[in-house]
Amino acid sequence: MSTITAEALSATTLLRFATAGSVDDGKSTLVGRLLHDSKSVLVDQLEAVERASASRGQEAPDLALLTDGLRAEREQGITIDVAYRYFATPRRRFILADTPGHVQYTRNMVTGASTAELTVVLVDARNGVVEQTRRHAAIAALLRVPHVVLAVNKMDLVGYEERVFAAIAEEFTAYATELGVPEVTAIPISALAGDNVVDASPRTDWYGGPTVLEHLETVPVSHDLAHCHARLPVQYVIRPQTAELPDYRGYAGQIASGTFRVGEEVTVLPSGRTSRIAGIDLLGEPVDVAWTTQSVTVLLADDVDVSRGDLIVPSKDAPATTQDVEATVCHVADQPLTVGHRVLLKHGTRTVKAIVKDIPSRLTLADLSLHPHPGTLAANDIGRVKIRTAEPLPVDSYADSRRTGSFILIDPADGTTLTAGMVGESFAAPEPVTEADDDGWDF
Structure with a gap:
């Protein structure tokens, strides 16, 4: 294993990044390959993975086990919780959030990407861009993640065909650009075989771009807050x-x-x-x-x-204080969010009572159109909301501050997190809204 001196480590920059993608696209395998091939795995960790893999009848180590640490994750073969990993190379330090791909755990992707400067979105080369891919791209755009990497995985299963990669890259880049993502870097990879993860692959001689690690080490990081x-x-x-x-x-x-x-x-x-x-x-x-x-x-x-x-x-x-908060939100709870819903709004260290005044629109992921006045947001929906708080709040625009321009909505009955919100953010101008009747409000 390579060693990095304390002096060299202190001189490197820090990159926070997250992985995202659909179920079985290979996120955990990519993370495991990245850690393994960059020599960021301790000997005892690798031995534990080899033993676990052998007990399951696998000849080669299953590198996904380096991040899928929960027993339920190993039994089901999927990522459930956000797995954070810390590693470093001589050029940069990294905090990695490996997020789940299952639609049921989209809320965890929101958590993992909320502080990221870069998101790696994986796509199975056999399936191309699917709905969950579009949802993750929309969340990355909503959270204003400045850099997005499209990792077209399992290229070994499509014969390393350039046309397959080019078609997926073109479709995803067009979609992400329409969302407002400022930069997309597409890389053809095979996480299982190690192609273009840390080392360049001779099997993709038609590709002249960086490997995943090369891009992570060189992408500009401007998080000087x-x-x-x-x-x-x-x-x-x-x-x-x-x-x-x-x-x-x-x-x-x-x-x-x-x-x-x-x-x-x-x-x-x-x-x-x-x-x-x-x-x-x-x-x-x-x-x-x-x-x-x-x-x-x-x-x-x-x-x-x-x-x-x-x-x-x-x-x-000083920011202005207001009791009327308008924001774009990602609803993460199974319980729907409806007009008139009484909630707790947590902003920074302050928690106040609030009511959902209106839901002007919901984003349709397929064509990025806005469904006007849906009246409700279901789990994983992205939409616009208007909220009235019981007390004034000093909120910034999310465009100005990802910390003080964000909030969460909480169920006052059991403390469940309902919704993650970004003040002032929108993909398009919402429809004109008629003010809701204030009768019956407590504030």
Whole structure:
């Protein structure tokens, strides 16, 4: 196994990516091949896979077992849960989310791709683009994943025919472009045989592009959120009230985006009260500046009422607060979402009561047309919704911030996640909507 020094590792960039595709398209095998051929698998892990494969009567190691860790996954031969894997090459570090392909587990694909900078969509070369392929492309577009790789798998089963690959690549690229996906890179592969996964294949001499790993190592990554709108969702109020710190009152949380500095004037939302940052504690030590993904405690110069769920932002760059949220959503629960549905809306660290005011449209995956006013969204449907919240929320557009422009809807009865929403996103302008009657609302 190759070794990477700590110095080299610290100098590499990080790429978060997810895999997606239909059942049996070979996602877990691709991930296993990627880990195996890049020498990112420990010896004891490989030995365990070899033993498990031999017990099932397989001559060669089943590399899909490197990610399908649940007993139900191994018994059924499908991926159910999102499997996260961490590996590195001398050129880049990776966080990989291997997501399920079964339509029943589309909700897990939404989870895995929500923080990804790249999505690998697998297609079985024998079947081409199917409905689940189109659904995954739509979700990648909706989540604004900047890079999409189309991996046309099982090329060995179609004789490595260039025309088969070209037809699938053309159909998928046209569909993804219409969705607004900014970049599609198509690669012909055989995950089982290892063609064009890590090493270039002599069996596809008509293909002159990169292998999957080469593309992952070289694709531009621009996830520097330090220069975005500064947002700090308050997770916890810290008051130790000790003899050493009798007046300490800090507001702790993970910076969602942007940079905060001592002395900066800030506003606490949704109350709108203003103050100045008197101090920032990071890992128990005072610092002058802190930025995205750092978990910090902010101290304010004034005695301002701040609690969990509030949002601290620079006063010069504060988002508007609203009780009317319009968004594109992916409904992930078996229970349908209907007009008049009472839900909980979780935005950042804040959870408020809300009601579904209207469902203006539902996306038809086959031709990307909008079905107007469907009245309901079933599991895996993508559509537009209008929501009225019981309290004002400081929301950004999802185009400006994937963290503070997103939310989830929760069933207040049992805590089930119903819907993942992106504020302001849409594939096309929705139909004009007549305002729903407000009678009977509690807020």
